[in-house]
Amino acid sequence: MTEPRSALVLFSGGQDSTTCLAWALNRYERVETVGFSYGQRHAVELQCREPIRRALRRLSPDWDGRLGPDRVVDLAVLGEVSLSALTADLPLGTRPDGLPATFVPGRNLVFLAFAGIVAFQRGIGRLVAGVCETDFSGYPDCRDETVRAMSKALGLGMATDMPVETPLMFVDKAATWRLAREIGGQALVDLVVAETHTCYLADRTHRHPWGYGCGECDACRLRRAGWERFVLSR
């Protein structure tokens, strides 16, 4: 039996999944997190996860009471079979087929499948994922249609409803910053800036108004551009 007022958040330690975690903490009585280690070059992202969870607990007594255990699933095999610039020393940029070099084929399908398994085992009734089909990331497994199909497959395969909530699916990065402010005010925006990691090159030495990163890779550019539009719209 799954409990409808609970959620399992796919939590990477990046801006999007941190915003989704706060979003879930505002809505559900019990929230747990799952992360995936798959040989990503920016494994520093994973190291940000526990400090972020601690910081979220400090922001709100309600969130402190709701946030349950975390689990990191070892998917090293994904990095072995799925060659990409995220898991191997390959140049960033665009592949001949037009997809980003950082595309890890099937990554979100595998993540959602394992998250579904963890949720089922924990008696949790829904998944929350920070995937987004806007901002031209170009990942076909982040599209709404893909996620809905996966949700249906999980439900059929485990004979239970397994809805996948995607609060960021149709918003851009500026709106993601705005959503963080709506959920947790400036304190949450500050937390996202200081604690989350997005940079593909795992740079946590250069601090910018929008957070740490190299400032040049696609992930940094998206984050910076979103921040600049967010600041302009304030």
Ligand code: ZN
């Ligand atoms: Zn970067």
